[in-house]
Structures are given as structure tokens and as C-alpha cells.
Amino acid sequence: xxxxxxxDIIDRDDAVISIxxxxxxxxxxxxxxxxxxxxxxxxxVAVLGRSGTGKSVLIKILVGLLKPDAGIVKVLxxxxxxxxxxxxxxxxxxxxxxxxxxxxxxxxxxRRNLEFxxxxxxKSLTKKEIDIAxxxxxxxxxxxxxxxxxxxxxxxxxxxxxxxxxxLILKPEIMLYDEPTSGLDPITSVEINDxxxxxxxxxxxxxxxxxHDLTCAKVTAxxxxxxxxxxxxxxxxxxDVFATQEERIQSxxxxxxxx
Amino acid sequence: xxxxxxxxLLSKGLDEYFIGVYNAYKFIGRFFKEAFKAPFHxxxxxxxxxxxxxxxxxxxxxxxxxxxxxxTKQSRPSLExxxxxxxxxxxxxxxxxxxxxxxxxxLICSGKVGSSIGAELGSMRVTEQIDAxxxxxINPFKFLVTTRVLATTITVPILALYCGFVALLGSFVNxxxxxxxxxxxxxxxxxxxxxxxxxxxxxxxxxxxxFTIGIVGCYxxxxxxxxxxxxxxxxxxxxVLSMFLVFIEEVVIVQVSNWIRLF
Ligand SMILES: Nc1ncnc2c1ncn2[C@@H]1O[C@H](COP(=O)(O)OP(=O)(O)O)[C@@H](O)[C@H]1O
Ligand SMILES: [Mg+2]
Numbered sequence: 001x002x003x004x005x006x007x008d009i010i011d012r013d014d015a016v017i018s019i020x021x022x023x024x025x026x027x028x029x030x031x032x033x034x035x036x037x038x039x040x041x042x043x044x045v046a047v048l049g050r051s052g053t054g055k056s057v058l059i060k061i062l063v064g065l066l067k068p069d070a071g072i073v074k075v076l077x078x079x080x081x082x083x084x085x086x087x088x089x090x091x092x093x094x095x096x097x098x099x100x101x102x103x104x105x106x107x108x109x110x111r112r113n114l115e116f117x118x119x120x121x122x123k124s125l126t127k128k129e130i131d132i133a134x135x136x137x138x139x140x141x142x143x144x145x146x147x148x149x150x151x152x153x154x155x156x157x158x159x160x161x162x163x164x165x166x167x168l169i170l171k172p173e174i175m176l177y178d179e180p181t182s183g184l185d186p187i188t189s190v191e192i193n194d195x196x197x198x199x200x201x202x203x204x205x206x207x208x209x210x211x212h213d214l215t216c217a218k219v220t221a222x223x224x225x226x227x228x229x230x231x232x233x234x235x236x237x238x239x240d241v242f243a244t245q246e247e248r249i250q251s252x253x254x255x256x257x258x259x
Numbered sequence: 260x261x262x263x264x265x266x267x268l269l270s271k272g273l274d275e276y277f278i279g280v281y282n283a284y285k286f287i288g289r290f291f292k293e294a295f296k297a298p299f300h301x302x303x304x305x306x307x308x309x310x311x312x313x314x315x316x317x318x319x320x321x322x323x324x325x326x327x328x329x330x331t332k333q334s335r336p337s338l339e340x341x342x343x344x345x346x347x348x349x350x351x352x353x354x355x356x357x358x359x360x361x362x363x364x365x366l367i368c369s370g371k372v373g374s375s376i377g378a379e380l381g382s383m384r385v386t387e388q389i390d391a392x393x394x395x396x397i398n399p400f401k402f403l404v405t406t407r408v409l410a411t412t413i414t415v416p417i418l419a420l421y422c423g424f425v426a427l428l429g430s431f432v433n434x435x436x437x438x439x440x441x442x443x444x445x446x447x448x449x450x451x452x453x454x455x456x457x458x459x460x461x462x463x464x465x466x467x468x469x470f471t472i473g474i475v476g477c478y479x480x481x482x483x484x485x486x487x488x489x490x491x492x493x494x495x496x497x498x499v500l501s502m503f504l505v506f507i508e509e510v511v512i513v514q515v516s517n518w519i520r521l522f
Contacts, residue, residue, distance in 0.1 A: 060390075063394045065394065090396075092396045097394040105383075166391075167395070170395060
């Protein structure tokens with residue numbers, strides 16, 4: 001479990017994601033209650049928290065799938081909730097979103113899953129260019145041999161990889177991973193962690209990694225943020241955060257290693 | 260909105276009903292806005308047409324044929340009392356082409372096509388495939404909804420005409436066995452009484468039916484609530500609601516076409 005974090009490639013002056021005073025509620029349910037977070041260029045930030053604390057809601061707001069009730073959410077310098085139509089699409093092309101359950105199009109085989117975002121967004125690409133792009137990202141996630149399989153024939157870990165490959169094909173500047181290791185066995189989790197680090201290095205992405213898997217956070221993240229009751233309890237390096245004697249953090253830490 | 264208990268304008272049920280109507284209205288409005296804007300996804304529309312056609316074809320063939328036979332069989336005795344069995348072909352043609360073919364087709368398509376669109380889009384919604392399209396800058400409404408609604412609107416009228424033809428064949432088989440009427444004379448008699456307005460009304464009806472089946476299936480699927488229960492519910496509600504609307508449209512369109520006939 002050696003630390004493979006690339007602190008050297010982070011530009012601390014350049015925030016690609018900047019969230020301040022973010023509130024979000026659904027009806028009477030307050031989910032996010034004042035979130036502040038900056039993600040710098042080249043940095044991986046892990047957001048840790050229990051189920052139902054609003055982690056997915058947070059990153060869905062970043063891509064405009066949900067609208068914030070209050071607060072400022074800037075991605076690559078643009079206020080996401082103020083964007084519409086073509087401008088929003090242009091921003092979304094720079095953000096890769098890896099869904100918790102992969103969200104592969106189950107009527108399409110792997111190749112068509114990967115081609116789809118390219119074909120739909122860049123009509124002028126030739127068949128050959130598309131094929132090259134598909135093979136490159138499949139190679140990056142190490143699943144070239146699965147190119148003609150249907151998603152239903154893939155294992156959970158393979159689905160996650162193809163899901164990540166599908167976002168990489170658009171060459172994103174930012175990656176948002178929603179629980180990349182949830183539901184996977186420990187060995188596959190390690191592979192996914194490696195892939196996340198590999199993507200950071202190879203594609204120079206900045207990332208938010210939603211997880212409740214401490215190993216994943218420790219191995220992939222430059223900083224971690226603990227989400228509790230709709231706000232960040234603590235943000236910092238993994239060691240700093242878990243060195244504190246704050247009871248709620250320690251209980252999270254213990255719980256994770258016992259189960 | 261972030262405080263205390265929720266207040267309802269009228270009552271919970273009525274509020275939800277009107278919100279539902281408003282959402283459906285917005286959904287239909289969005290369809291018309293997007294349908295006439297590029298890109299048109301012609302290939303996907305054609306794919307969907309084939310898929311819908313192939314899904315419904317066997318059942319429509321069977322049902323149409325049997326409807327023709329049964330309807331002829333059941334009509335014969337009453338005509339026989341008046342010694343008017345020679346009117347059978349025209350009676351049958353009117354019944355089939357004016358009403359039965361489009362209605363039978365619409366009901367079958369509600370069941371087969373409406374439910375499968377509801378289930379398909381519903382499962383895409385709950386497994387976040389629709390969100391995945393959206394975040395990769397693909398307009399899911401356009402790619403999924405617009406194409407399917409156009410496909411049902413095109414395909415259902417064609418299937419209805421086909422259903423009418425098969426039903427007439429069924430009727431002919433029965434009449435041929437009893438009255439030894441020839442194929443040519445059956446169709447000559449049959450079409451004697453059919454006017455352009457009959458066919459036109461029938462096709463118009465089918466266009467409305469096709470649109471209804473597509474838009475209802477898509478609406479229910481696209482807005483499915485999360486969980487696997489949501490998928491089943493979307494499919495089920497798509498069938499119930501589209502059948503209900505098909506009957507209402509049938510009555511309205513027949514009424515309107517009767518007014519037109521008066522002129
Ligand atoms: N679209 C939505 N409508 C209503 N409630 C939602 C919606 N999305 C999420 N929620 C609620 O917000 C809370 C946080 O959800 P989520 O962000 O998915 O949690 P997690 O931290 O496990 O990812 C949950 O209670 C969930 O029920
Ligand atoms: Mg989640």
C-alpha cells in the first residue's frame with residue numbers, strides 16, 4: 001500500500017474546481033449545507049463519507065446534472081449552473097464522469113459504447129480516427145480483448161474500466177469518479193486504484209474521487225475531504241486528516257478497517 | 260422550501276395530478292421543439308422503425324387474420340335473416356378499415372411497443388445511462404425520445420394498413436368457404452363502399468395512436484423513478500395510459516370525421 005501520489009505535478013495556484021458555500025436540498029431533505037472545496041490542477045481529491053451523505057449529489061452538481069440551491073460552483077473558471085446548451089456541452093466534454101454502476105449502454109457492445117460519445121460530438125472524424133481512439137483508451141484500461149463484448153458479459157471491475165475508458169476517449173481535463181471501487185473485490189480494487197493514478201499521470205487530469213474505501217483514498221488522493229452532515233469536517237492529506245483525534249473521523253477510520 | 264412541512268395548493272393528489280399534466284405538456288412541447296432541429300438521427304429513426312415493426316408484426320398478423328374470420332362468422336347470421344349475405348364483404352370492409360384495423364393495431368402496439376419503450380428508457384434512466392449521455396454532451400432526449408416517437412408515429416399507421424389487409428384476407432377466407440365468392444369480387448364489393456375519407460380518417464387516427472404510444476412510453480420511461488420497481492412501473496403505466504388515450508382519441512376522431520361527413 002505504498003503511496004503513489006504525484007504531488008510534483010500539482011499546480012497549487014490553479015484551481016480547476018472551486019466550490020464555495022454550496023447548498024442543496026431535495027424538498028425537506030437538506031443534503032449539502034455549505035460546501036467549500038478547491039481542486040487544483042493535476043490534483044486528486046478524495047471525498048469520503050457514508051452512504052447517503054450527498055457525495056454523488058456533489059459531483060452531479062459539478063457537471064450540471066443537478067442545480068445548486070445556493071453557492072458558487074466554478075469548473076475550469078466557469079459557473080456551471082449559469083451555463084446552457086452549447087456552452088454547457090463544451091464544458092461537459094472536458095469533464096469525465098465515471099458512474100457508480102458504470103452506466104454502460106447495455107444495448108451496445110464495448111466498441112460502440114466507446115465510439116458513441118466521439119461520433120455524436122465530432123461528426124467529422126473518420127472511421128479510422130475513431131478506431132485508433134477506441135483502441136488507445138481500451139489499451140489504457142487494459143481491456144483490448146473485450147472490444148466486441150456486450151456490457152452484460154463483463155465483470156464489475158471490467159465495466160468500471162470500460163466506463164472510465166468511455167470518458168477518457170474525450171480527453172477530459174477533469175475526472176469525477178463515483179465510488180470507483182465499490183462492489184469490487186480487494187484485488188480488483190487495487191487495479192482500479194492503479195488505473196486512477198495512471199490516468200492522472202497519463203492524461204494530466206485533476207480528479208475528485210468519491211469513495212468510502214479508505215485504501216482507495218490513501219492510494220489515489222493527494223488530499224482527502226471528509227463529508228459529514230452536509231459539510232466537510234476536515235480537508236487535508238490522508239495522514240493529517242486521520243492523525244487528528246476527532247472522534248467522528250476516528251470512528252470512520254476504525255469502521256472501515258474492521259469491516 | 261427548506262423549512263418544515265410541505266403545503267399543498269389543493270390537496271396532495273390533485274396537486275400531483277396537475278403537476279403531472281404540466282410535466283407531460285412540457286415533455287410534448289420539448290418533443291416538437293427538438294424534432295425539427297438538427298441533428299436528426301435518421302439512422303436511429305429507421306432502426307427504431309424496424310425494431311417496432313418486427314416486434315409487433317407477428318401478433319398483428321395473427322390478431323388481424325383472426326379478427327377478420329371471427330367478425331365475418333359472427334356477422335353472417337344476422338345478415339342471413341334478411342337474405343343479405345352478399346353485403347358481407349362491404350360490411351366487413353367498413354368495419355375493418357374504418358375502425359377495427361387501426362384500433363386493434365394501436366392496442367397491440369400499446370402492449371408490445373409502448374411497454375418495451377417504457378421499460379427500455381426506464382432502465383436506462385435508473386442505471387444512469389441517460390445521465391451518462393447527458394454528461395458526455397449528448398442530448399438524450401433527442402437521441403432516445405425524439406427518434407422513438409417519430410418511429411412509432413411512422414410505423415403504427417403502416418402496421419394498421421397491414422392489419423386491415425390481413426383482416427380482409429381472413430374475412431375472404433371465411434366468405435370464400437361459405438359463399439364461394441372470388442377474390443376479385445370480394446375486394447370489388449368490399450371497396451365499393453369505402454371512401455377516401457374512410458382511409459384518410461383511419462390513417463390519421465393511426466398517426467395519432469402511434470404518436471400517443473411513443474410519447475407515453477417515452478414519458479413514463481424517461482421519468483422513471485429510481486430502483487428496479489420504477490422500471491416495471493414505467494412499462495406498466497405506459498400500457499395503461501396509452502390504451503386509455505387511444506380509446507379517447509378514437510371517440511374524438513370518429514366524432515370529428517362524422518361532422519366532416521355531413522358537409
Ligand atoms: N434527484 C434526487 N431527488 C431527490 N433526492 C435525491 C436525489 N438525488 C439524491 N437524493 C437524496 O440525497 C441524499 C444523498 O444522495 P447521494 O448523493 O446519492 O448519496 P451518496 O453520498 O451515497 O452518494 C440521499 O438521501 C438521496 O435520497
Ligand atoms: Mg453515491
